[in-house]
Amino acid sequence: MSGTYTIPGPLQPFITDKAIIVRSPGRINLIGEHTDYNEGFVLPAAIDKAVYVVIEKNESDTIVLHSTDFNETVEYSLAAIKPVFGHWSTYILGVADQLQQRSYTIGGFKLAVYGDVPLGAGLSSSAAIECATAFALNELFGLGITRKELSLIAQKAEHEFAGVKCGIMDQFASLFGKKNNVIRLDCRSLDYEYFPLELGQYKLVLLDSQVKHSLASTEYNVRRSQCEAGVAAIQQQYPAVKSLRDVSLEMINGCINTADIVYRRCKYVVEENIRLQEGCTDLLNGNVEAFGKKMYATHEGLSKDYEVSCKELDYLVEQVQHTPFVIGARMMGGGFGGCTINIIQKEEADALIEKITEKYRNTFQKELKSYTVQIEEGTSVILK
Numbered sequence: 001m002s003g004t005y006t007i008p009g010p011l012q013p014f015i016t017d018k019a020i021i022v023r024s025p026g027r028i029n030l031i032g033e034h035t036d037y038n039e040g041f042v043l044p045a046a047i048d049k050a051v052y053v054v055i056e057k058n059e060s061d062t063i064v065l066h067s068t069d070f071n072e073t074v075e076y077s078l079a080a081i082k083p084v085f086g087h088w089s090t091y092i093l094g095v096a097d098q099l100q101q102r103s104y105t106i107g108g109f110k111l112a113v114y115g116d117v118p119l120g121a122g123l124s125s126s127a128a129i130e131c132a133t134a135f136a137l138n139e140l141f142g143l144g145i146t147r148k149e150l151s152l153i154a155q156k157a158e159h160e161f162a163g164v165k166c167g168i169m170d171q172f173a174s175l176f177g178k179k180n181n182v183i184r185l186d187c188r189s190l191d192y193e194y195f196p197l198e199l200g201q202y203k204l205v206l207l208d209s210q211v212k213h214s215l216a217s218t219e220y221n222v223r224r225s226q227c228e229a230g231v232a233a234i235q236q237q238y239p240a241v242k243s244l245r246d247v248s249l250e251m252i253n254g255c256i257n258t259a260d261i262v263y264r265r266c267k268y269v270v271e272e273n274i275r276l277q278e279g280c281t282d283l284l285n286g287n288v289e290a291f292g293k294k295m296y297a298t299h300e301g302l303s304k305d306y307e308v309s310c311k312e313l314d315y316l317v318e319q320v321q322h323t324p325f326v327i328g329a330r331m332m333g334g335g336f337g338g339c340t341i342n343i344i345q346k347e348e349a350d351a352l353i354e355k356i357t358e359k360y361r362n363t364f365q366k367e368l369k370s371y372t373v374q375i376e377e378g379t380s381v382i383l384k
């Protein structure tokens with residue numbers, strides 16, 4: 001099988017006649033941030049930046065992994081897989097471990113990985129590598145696993161081998177992406193629907209702050225526990241409540257003291273789910289401007305109530321908020337660095353980015369990067 005995607009040059013030396021090549025993309029998210037692990041809704045899409053793996057069996061009980069980005073080869077025994085926190089191989093090992101824990105039989109293999117998803121930019125390079133690995137092993141050993149289960153396997157690998165208690169959004173978006181479509185995913189039922197994204201005179205641009213705070217994964221897990229604490233408080237009066245998905249603003253007001261940090265965390269999540277539902281109606285009505293306003297409101301909530309932004313991301317949003325050319329912008333992903341996502345008027349984009357890049361350099365002594373996003377297909381075999 002061969003698709004529309006070309007094999008990256010750095011992987012050419014690893015291709016043999018037994019090899020399978022899988023591509024799995026990074027993701028953006030239009031709206032619905034920090035809602036996935038609260039069983040809410042998200043609106044992600046797969047993008048034109050991806051991780052590629054070349055894989056083949058090696059008829060042994062070892063796993064031999066090579067990263068072309070790090071120019072490093074590592075070898076592990078299939079029978080004794082453990083996390084190697086902070087190392088690129090941990091995501092691959094995590095997936096192999098999950099498969100074995102679920103009693104799928106895999107043998108030894110050789111895998112080489114290359115990616116052009118910028119690391120630490122909030123585009124889910126880790127989910128892309130997990131999904132590429134899960135999809136490739138499923139193909140190689142004929143395991144017959146569905147995409148849904150592959151997404152759950154990849155998510156669990158992230159929990160256990162990267163230590164981040166992430167929701168399902170990134171892995172789902174990577175596996176289920178569809179060209180030119182966003183995915184409205186119900187993170188409780190995993191029901192999903194595609195929406196064609198038609199932006200007319202506008203396009204999507206990511207501004208990469210080049211900031212990655214080491215706090216990010218710790219704080220991510222803290223946010224998750226704060227939401228759980230909120231649910232526990234609300235359950236005292238409303239025992240049927242299972243997650244913030246079941247909660248209204250009235251319920252939060254009645255159960256949690258407004259001075260409590262948990263109050264602001266829960267309020268943000270509940271408001272964000274409402275914004276997402278209304279935002280989908282805006283998109284269906286072709287009202288991109290109304291959708292964009294909701295993105296600004298999301299940023300405000302993430303920055304002030306959920307407190308996962310940082311000064312650089314706030315600055316990037318402030319710079320565009322009052323120009324008529326950017327109808328929506330916000331920080332994207334887990335936070336504490338990474339990218340803002342912007343809906344920008346096509347003709348004005350280059351001049352505006354140039355201006356902001358200069359101001360950003362003068363303010364933070366950092367070199368801003370920008371990416372115009374194309375929405376692409378999810379994980380697939382590109383050579384077999």
Ligand code: GLA
Nearest residue numbers: 033034166167168169333334
């Ligand atoms: C990270 C996590 C996702 C999601 C986002 C925030 O990308 O991996 O599961 O929670 O943060 O929306």
